[in-house]
Amino acid sequence: MTLTVRLAAEEDTAAVKACVLAAFERYIGRIGRPPAPMLLDFLAEIRARHVWVVLEEQCVVGSLVQYETERGFYIDTVAVLPESQGTGAGKALLVFAEQEARQRGFNSVYLCTNSKMTENQILYPRIGYVEYERKHESGYDRVFYNKPLGQAQASVGSAA
Numbered sequence: 001m002t003l004t005v006r007l008a009a010e011e012d013t014a015a016v017k018a019c020v021l022a023a024f025e026r027y028i029g030r031i032g033r034p035p036a037p038m039l040l041d042f043l044a045e046i047r048a049r050h051v052w053v054v055l056e057e058q059c060v061v062g063s064l065v066q067y068e069t070e071r072g073f074y075i076d077t078v079a080v081l082p083e084s085q086g087t088g089a090g091k092a093l094l095v096f097a098e099q100e101a102r103q104r105g106f107n108s109v110y111l112c113t114n115s116k117m118t119e120n121q122i123l124y125p126r127i128g129y130v131e132y133e134r135k136h137e138s139g140y141d142r143v144f145y146n147k148p149l150g151q152a153q154a155s156v157g158s159a160a
Contacts, residue, residue: 036138054096064078
């Protein structure tokens with residue numbers, strides 16, 4: 001299976017939205033409301049060049065929302081279709097985000113997850129993320145992680 005990461009185009013809006021909704025739907029009951037990624041204005045994020053997609057055989061199977069903030073390089077959302085989870089699509093997106101951050105001159109990335117998404121609190125430390133803060137923000141209890149970036153690794157294909 002070959003995965004390709006590229007910048008999302010406006011015509012990807014429906015696929016990106018469907019991917020995020022499918023990936024995060026299972027958390028609604030746990031959180032008691034839709035997780036923040038489900039509420040994004042996907043077209044606006046795509047137009048701002050914040051969204052990347054991972055393709056398998058030309059079909060969107062995952063999406064990534066990332067951008068620069070005052071605090072650093074932020075990975076806002078990583079979503080993979082449920083039927084494509086475990087295929088390496090999520091890893092490809094995270095590796096891509098880290099490479100993109102390096103190319104933009106950042107020596108770390110940060111992200112957050114909802115405190116009720118306990119799976120993420122196991123995953124992120126396993127792949128080098130360090131928890132640095134917990135706070136209630138925008139109506140959600142969030143756990144923030146930072147990952148220092150080492151030397152650049154082999155690049156993942158991208159089109160800017």
